[in-house]
Amino acid sequence: MRIESLGPGEIFVFGSNAQGAHAGGAARFAHERFGAVWGQAEGLQGQSYAIDTMSGLDVFEEQAARFVAFARDHPELRFLVTEVGCGIAGYTPEQVAGFFRGAPENVVLPESFVKVLEQD
Known part of the structure; x- marks a missing residue:
């Protein structure tokens, strides 16, 4: 799933x-699209979370x-997780x-992460 746009309350x-x-x-x-703040390495920023x-x-x-924990504390938001760590960082879904x-x-986790978690 490629995320191109976000609805209200989506991160x-x-x-x-x-x-x-x-x-x-x-x-x-x-x-460029969802308000990530240059220089902020972690956390909620605009409609994104680093x-x-x-x-x-x-x-x-x-x-x-x-x-x-943050997502659990904010049930009003819907978090769309990319394959974090599996691009430039070079990890595999099995590792992360x-x-x-x-x-x-x-x-909402990427399909590759769901497959790994279902195997456990």
Whole structure:
């Protein structure tokens, strides 16, 4: 599923880096279309939510856990998760999908992540 536009209350979840330099991939798209803030590496910004996927798997896992908690605290929003970490960061869905295990119903995961989680 390629996300081209968002409805009210929908949030584009993308992979970022520690500098919040949204120069490529989904981060650039988030910056150009959905209000991602240059220099903000994590969290809600406009109609987007950044997770640092470039600072190692430990940081990625911590930030994914904070995202899942944030989504749980904001049931009024619908979070559309890209294949975070599987582009420029170079991880596979098998390496990172588990970081989103237990995400609430208002989180829409990419099909590749769902397949991995269903295998567990």
